[in-house]
Amino acid sequence: MTEGVIANERPALARSLWVATAHEVPDRPALTGTAEADVVVIGGGFTGLSAALHLAEAGQRxxxxxxxxxxxxxxxxxxxxVNPGLKDTPEETEGRFGADLGGRMVRMTSGSADLVFDLIARHGIDCDAARTGWLRPATSERTLAGLLDVARQWRARGVEVEPLSRAEMARLLGTDAYAGGVIDRRGGNLHPLNYALGLAAAAERHGARICGNSRVTxxxxxxxxxxxxxxSARxxxxxxxxxxxxxxxxxxxxLGKTVVPVTSVQVATAPLGSNIAGTILPEGHSPTDTRRLLLYFRKDAEGRFIMGGRGTMSDGSTRARQKALIRAAEQLYPQLKGAEWPFAWGGHVAITQDHMPGLHxxxxxxxxxxxxxxxxxxxxxLMGRILADWAAGRPEDELDFPVTDARPFPFHELRGLGTMAMVASWGLLDRIRP
Ligand SMILES: Cc1cc2nc3c(=O)[nH]c(=O)nc-3n(C[C@H](O)[C@H](O)[C@H](O)COP(=O)(O)OP(=O)(O)OC[C@H]3O[C@@H](n4cnc5c(N)ncnc54)[C@H](O)[C@@H]3O)c2cc1C
Incomplete structure (x- = not known):
């Protein structure tokens, strides 16, 4: 990864702020020949890197x-x-999985942000981590009611999620475009690529072997x-x-058909002057709003403004979505008009049928x-830690997360079309019923 461009990625998704501002990446050449391990991990994102780190810390090869x-x-x-918890609310999770397992799932996933910030502190990972809390601004009175209900559910479980008035939300955002909302004190933000690189380095310090350019076939x-x-290796x-x-x-x-890959894209400005940067998210929060096609935005450590939202599969329409994100940013913060936007990138998130992560x-x-x-x-x-525990011998019923069958989406081939139709209908609904 050099000069702010993600290697081997199509141009519409490749001009990444995080690559441009990443720490130096050590060369991690392909594995060659034969090797033995207790556990082989396939994939070097947060899941795989966290699994490797936790396993190496536990003395596994x-x-x-x-x-x-x-x-x-x-x-x-x-x-x-860094947003804690599952997509489903605590009550939905407990209703679906029962008070015992559901309660354990809620407690454990509630701690996912703690785990991230603890790992960063324990391994000295330099990734601009800031525990500002997670802001949820509401686009309407209707979605505000939903947020307040989830906040009530968390407070009943002893977790600090507090309502914010319209005026207080406007002060923290630097725009009065929202109807109030909530702040979840567990959350925060970080430089994601430097966090991943820090996890890799920490795993290596504990003895894990991390190999790049090694696609498993x-x-x-x-x-x-x-x-x-x-x-080149076995x-x-x-x-x-x-x-x-x-x-x-x-x-x-x-396995690939148990999830639908959906594109999420971001755009970012050059560093804003302090006169403008100080008027936007003055306390460094990273909000996610309540649109169906949600907007997520923040500044980085050097005062660049970043706006993110749903992308699409084709290059042309992805670029159009990135332009729409710039317009959305300028609507929220008119002081951004005329800013330079040198970064536009994106990647794929995995959607499951029931909105629950899959542990199989x-x-x-x-x-x-x-x-x-x-x-x-x-x-x-967190999933990396669960997998590490499981691989190291913890019994399935002690994992605090259900092990399920890997069920493919029916008509997976058509899901791309289905997703495009859904995105179009959500965009329309956001306009007529915010
Ligand atoms: C634009 C965007 C914005 C997002 N914003 C947020 C956010 O703000 N907060 C949040 O909580 N989540 C966010 N997400 C989601 C979050 O990034 C992902 O859920 C998370 O990073 C998934 O981590 P992972 O390790 O499971 O997968 P990934 O990070 O995708 O890693 C999978 C890895 O597997 C490798 N791989 C694939 N096949 C093989 C193979 N055959 N052999 C070897 N390696 C292979 C790939 O090269 C890849 O590096 C966002 C995602 C995107 C794309």
Missing amino acids: VILLEAETPGWGASGRNGGQ GIEETGEAVTVTTA VTAKTAIIATNAYTGPLAPP RLSPRVLVGLGYNGRGVGMAT
């Missing part, structure tokens, strides 16, 4: 194989918003072992962990964690 470079996928491209179980192959291990999320593709069918055992020695539905900085980091 780990080899991680990444097709490109660590953080190349969604983990090095996202909004860097085959996984084969042979009695007491599993063998994973790349173009790794034999007791367990394999697949952590390839929206980039799974044809690896280990039907594909075969006796092959474990999988994926499908964070666009909320993976905290959850993928």
Whole structure:
């Protein structure tokens, strides 16, 4: 990754602020020949890197194989918003999984932001981490009522999620475009690629071997072992962990069909002068609003403004979405008119059928964690720890997260069209019923 361009990515998704401002990346060459490990991890995003780090800390011999470079996928491209919890509300989760398992899931996933900030502190990861809290501005009185109900559910469980009046929200945002909202004190933000690179370096310091340019093409179980192959290497291990999320593709069918890859895109300005930067998100928050096609925005450590939202699969319409994000930013903050926008990039998030992340055992020695539905900085980091515990021998019923079958989406081939239709209808609904 050089000069702010994501290597081997199509141009509409490649001009990344995070690559342009990343720490120097050490060379991590392809694995060659044969090797042995206790656990082989496939994929070097937050899920795989967190699994490798936790396993290495527990004294396991780990080899991680990444097709490109660590953080190349969604983990090095996202909004860097550390948002705790699952997409479903605590009551929905407990209603669906029962008071015992559901309660344990809510408690554990509620702690995902704690885990991220603890790892950063414990391993001295330099990634502009700021625990500002997560702002949820509401676009209407209707969505405000929904946010207040979720805040009530969290407070009933002893978690600080507080209502904010229209005036207080306007002060923290620097715009009065929203009807108030809530702040979740657990959340915050960071530089996602530097966080991924920091996890990789920490895992290596604990003895994990992290290999770039090592795309896995085959996984084969042979009695007491599993063998994973790349173009230049074979790794034999007791367990394999697949952590390839929206980039799974044809690896280990039907895994890729259990998620729908959906594009999320961002645009960012050059550093704003302090006279303008000081008027926008003056306390460094990273809000996510309540549109169906939600907007997420923030500044980086040097005062660049970043706006993110839903993208599309084709280059032409992705560029149109990126232009629309600039217009949305200027509507919220008219002082941005005339700013330079040198960065426009994006990547794929993995959507699951029930909006729950998937934790699967594909075969006796092959474990999988994926499908964070666009909320993976905290959850993928946590999933990595769950997978590490599982691979190291913790019984399934003690994982505090359900192990489910890997169920493909029906008519997966048509999901791209379905997603495009859904995005169009959500955009329309956002206009007529905010
Ligand atoms: C633009 C954007 C904005 C987002 N914003 C936020 C946000 O602000 N907050 C939030 O919580 N979440 C956000 N997300 C979601 C979050 O980034 C993801 O949920 C999370 O990074 C998933 O991590 P992962 O490790 O599971 O997958 P990824 O980071 O996608 O990593 C998968 C890796 O697997 C590798 N791989 C694939 N196939 C193979 C193979 N055969 N062999 C070896 N390696 C392979 C890929 O190269 C890739 O590096 C955003 C995502 C995007 C794209």
